[in-house]
Amino acid sequence: MVFFNFKFFTMSNSEQPIGVFDSGVGGLTVASAIKQVLPGEKLIYFGDTAHLPYGDKSGETIINYSKHIADFLFQKNVKVVLIACNTASAFAYNELKQYLDDKILIVNVIDPVVNYVAEHYKETKIGVIGTKGTINSGMYEKKIVENDKSIQVASLATPLFVPMIEEGFVYDDISNAIIRSYLSSNILNNIQSLILGCTHYPIIKNQIRKFFDFKVDVLDSANIVAQSLKAQLEKNNLLNNNNSPSNEDVFYVSDYTSYFEAIARMFFEERINLVKRNIWKE
Numbered sequence: 001m002v003f004f005n006f007k008f009f010t011m012s013n014s015e016q017p018i019g020v021f022d023s024g025v026g027g028l029t030v031a032s033a034i035k036q037v038l039p040g041e042k043l044i045y046f047g048d049t050a051h052l053p054y055g056d057k058s059g060e061t062i063i064n065y066s067k068h069i070a071d072f073l074f075q076k077n078v079k080v081v082l083i084a085c086n087t088a089s090a091f092a093y094n095e096l097k098q099y100l101d102d103k104i105l106i107v108n109v110i111d112p113v114v115n116y117v118a119e120h121y122k123e124t125k126i127g128v129i130g131t132k133g134t135i136n137s138g139m140y141e142k143k144i145v146e147n148d149k150s151i152q153v154a155s156l157a158t159p160l161f162v163p164m165i166e167e168g169f170v171y172d173d174i175s176n177a178i179i180r181s182y183l184s185s186n187i188l189n190n191i192q193s194l195i196l197g198c199t200h201y202p203i204i205k206n207q208i209r210k211f212f213d214f215k216v217d218v219l220d221s222a223n224i225v226a227q228s229l230k231a232q233l234e235k236n237n238l239l240n241n242n243n244s245p246s247n248e249d250v251f252y253v254s255d256y257t258s259y260f261e262a263i264a265r266m267f268f269e270e271r272i273n274l275v276k277r278n279i280w281k282e
Contacts, residue, residue, distance in 0.1 A: 055131020
């Protein structure tokens with residue numbers, strides 16, 4: 001596939017849709033939060049289910065996937081691309097900003113959470129869990145400490161969570177055992193709050209909260225990101241002020257899975273427009 005040349009396109013306007021992408025179902029947590037905060041906005045979602053999980057891929061590979069998806073979303077005339085994947089946010093955000101040449105707004109899911117933590121959790125110990133890619137990038141720890149050196153950050157990779165969730169193992173003995181195995185790590189001792197550094201993880205948020213006996217503040221990035229997106233759209237005069245809920249959302253997947261459809265219907269509580277699209281063969 002030849003990457004698109006963005007330099008020939010004009011700036012976006014408020015009535016264009018919001019583009020959202022993730023490796024699979026995780027980004028649906030963010031998409032759902034966006035619809036609650038911005039019901040009048042139309043969404044075009046791309047779940048790269050053919051290549052999940054992103055967490056064990058190289059940075060170069062993730063950047064390549066992200067550029068292909070950016071091409072696809074841009075051709076769908078989106079006004080913003082929201083990288084609803086922590087691993088892609090860590091590795092591809094700056095690359096996509098340069099690649100799209102400031103023609104449309106690019107938003108990641110890490111910076112809004114970092115800013116939120118800096119405002120609300122001073123002089124505390126915060127845990128971060130995520131994929132190997134996200135944790136090994138050190139992006140959360142680096143950015144949090146840059147904002148506030150009084151915050152201690154304890155990072156832990158939990159790579160089985162994404163395939164576990166994608167396979168539908170939630171609220172059962174298998175998922176509880178995996179959660180217990182990871183979160184029992186001494187790395188997370190004495191944390192006051194925990195960042196779910198993967199957009200899949202809110203699906204098991206209640207199980208994680210229960211593991212900590214509801215004594216640890218578990219931060220779900222979805223609503224934080226949705227509120228930040230609203231502020232950025234307002235700042236750039238891209239907010240659609242139509243308050244009537246949009247029913248024109250389209251969900252694309254690079255490989256169909258019944259679990260993706262089931263989770264999408266759970267979040268959106270309606271019949272969804274789900275389309276399989278292998279953009280690497282177009």
